[in-house]
Amino acid sequence: MSSARLRLIVVPVTALTALTTFGTSAEAAQASALGAADPLKGHRFVYSKADGQYHVYDARRRHVAELTPGARTALVHGTKRTFREKTTTATVRTDAWVRKLRAPFTAAQIRKAAFRKELAGLIRSKSPDMLAIAMQYVVGAPAKKNAQGLRYAGDAHYGPMVGGKRQEGSDFNDYLGVSWRYFDNSVDRAEKAQYGSLDCSGFVRMVAGYRMGWPLENQQYTRQRLPRRAVEMERYAPGRAVIPNKGRKPASLAALQAGDLLFWDADKGDGKAVDHVGIFIGKDSKGFYRFISSRKTADGPTLGDVGGRSVLNRKGSLYSDTFRSAKRL
Template identity: 90%
Template structure:
């Protein structure tokens, strides 16, 4: 009960505590109902994305219409590998939405809850997962003892050359049944190996959950080869293939799939795929991919620098296109 003295209302401490509790409960209920309350979604014509800002005006995420990739800005990390002095420091965390983003989702409660979960998530993202296969990466096993991560080779050595053909299930050593019930059995010689597209399918597909296919070309799943990923993988083209080196790299963001025509002996179709990581400590646009010359996944500079903007460098001159899945 309150009392009045000289026109001042005095509320007992117990009543204040009750009011505070009610206010806090109401605020918590509002947050539960809309975990993104106070966040703003700002569309940018410059990059064709929605930029998400929290109530404190901090840039927390970027969304691309037609892509499941959600780029979250969080704790800064530094990626490094012993085969290069360059490092990549970035606050970008590459997450996956349940469905391709559309503007209409912004006001939907289920989507707002999902995005809030991705923004606060501490689980390994695409970049962290990709680094789990570089040289000297420690082996990781599941509860059944199956090794699902660790230093990967490119492929078996035959007549002094690393062979293509090692997919994610070859690395795992398991038989894989696709959505149409087609079956792919592992090749014993390819155990622990990932070629360029096999690496992308391991990271984005098997580990992160983008659906996979073999030769069905549904445009909703990740197909097997680099040239097929460029043509048929779902998502949004960020840099179109015009048959030569792109004039600008400004549209790239971490997690984008990159495509090259690195082998001039097999025509003009792309023949290599990798994942964009970000700008490195030397100002170069650095990527990670699995290559024969490095015998597996690398963001280092063995057998060609893993950069896109250094004149005369193999993977700079042969870069052709990019897609955000």
Template identity: 45%
Template sequence: MSRIATIALIVAIGVAAVAFVYFDQEPAQSSSTAPQSVTSKQQEGYTFERLDNPARTVVRNGTAVAATMTDGARTVVITGASRTFGEPKATKAEVTTDAWVRLAPQPWRQGDEQASWFQPWLTKALRDTSPDILAVAMEYIDGAAAQKNAEGVRFRGDAAFGPVAATGAGRLERSDFYDYLGVPWEFEDGTRTKPDSKHYGAVDCSGFVRLVYGYRHDFPLLGTNTPGPGLPRRAYAMAEFGPGVTPIPNTGRRSTTFETLQAGDLVFFEVEGGADELDHAGIYLGVDSDGRHRFMSSRERVNGPTLGDVGGTSLLDDGGMYSRGFRAARRI
């Protein structure tokens, strides 16, 4: 990537000085190990391999991994230019990754490399340098620059967690993506809702996931916590019967399995205690500069999205509050 293109891309992402993304000049090759291949075949210069746990197709260009598609999921990890994500105000650790997380137009099925949609989509995705899932998530961190669309709706910029209001029976009313936007919304299941002005500019943990994946990347969203063709509202519902597959299923105990995770996976936690329910959701970023598995989520104590360590480390494997509560992951 040229110096001019790199600067233009950083400006397009609009990350503030308190949170940053910087790029290496050349795409990095994936060095991660993979389970044993079960099949492979050639097509137009690419090798397509079938791997297990979870079932997926890996596209190789020579020995380098170009893309990974998981059966039943729309998220695709593309190997591109190496980037470093950081939030200096909240942690000294950084995540450097060559993984770019994109959404395919439909869930992957074995053999879809032969489908008419795939080759044009892959060619475009491999060249795409627009903000992906991870870069878009960074657009809501503390201090991130605001931007409005043609309708005057602020669609990105520093997000708060929002006020937490009790609604009776132990239930809490928190902030969804439409509260952040300040617009009414009709969901895939026909549910209609209006934003609460007290929650404008705010998203809770699952609202943050829905803002990044749903509003910004057009992944279908539900207005309820029932099974359906989209992401439910609450963390427990996303984990239990959301779309996609579960590289880490919920066994009710702390998970110490990390090798099946990939960037962009949704990770779920039980952090409140006593409820025996998954009550927190985040987006997995990858291994950080300290060799730890780091995620990003919106939290009450730091008042918004963060990949930092204020109010609890954003780690799956350090023995901290979120690490102890880590239960499951889903690839949508």
């Protein structure tokens, strides 16, 4: 959480490794190579052993970003926003903006001019991030169309009614109503009945994949792309596991940050396998860890409390008790 991250700066120095951008002769040479055009001049990258991340501070010592080795997610601290939905009185107010790097982060990138330019752009960006994009599919969200008239956002259903129940299987391309060709030339044709619908993993693939650019796959299991199902995302999606699956509810949620993928074993009728996925938003106005996911009972993406509270730390709540793991893309 952002408030916890900000306290890192007062942790005893033995717990932190500070990478002051150009503090050695070798770094000075890098500075000379970068020249005065360095967009991150004066910024410091501080490694925290506590959470395994690099925390970025600008020249005025403001905490501006967090980077996780092995993940493409860049958490940027910017203007505070409030997320709300009609189905709950709770709101989430956060300064976290979830952005995507071109490649998984490594410490070696810190002194590279291309990376510094990219990160500076993400810190300055005002374009919709993962959280804002996710909210474009909740109940009442207005339709958005591209120049060709394709509706790419707007209030989404979970799936069509079949036999009195919401049908699973609505992927991002079903919502769009288009066929999708994958990297191996396999093709998934859109199901007409599922137009405008997103199941839980289809919602994540729409937000992180189609909209934000994480590459997608369909049962190829390359470990470099977002697969189709929740259980496959937990096992094969790229990134870094921040809470491993030990077959029970995690003892702590402290490792979570906005944008992390969350996984549940919510259906006791299908064994012990993961069967649901969502996106962590942050701590809400009532002190609960809140997420957004697409659910049958809510008929689509929601951060609200229809069909179970969208929180992780309320004992007795379905999605609190059945939460299992988290991954940072």
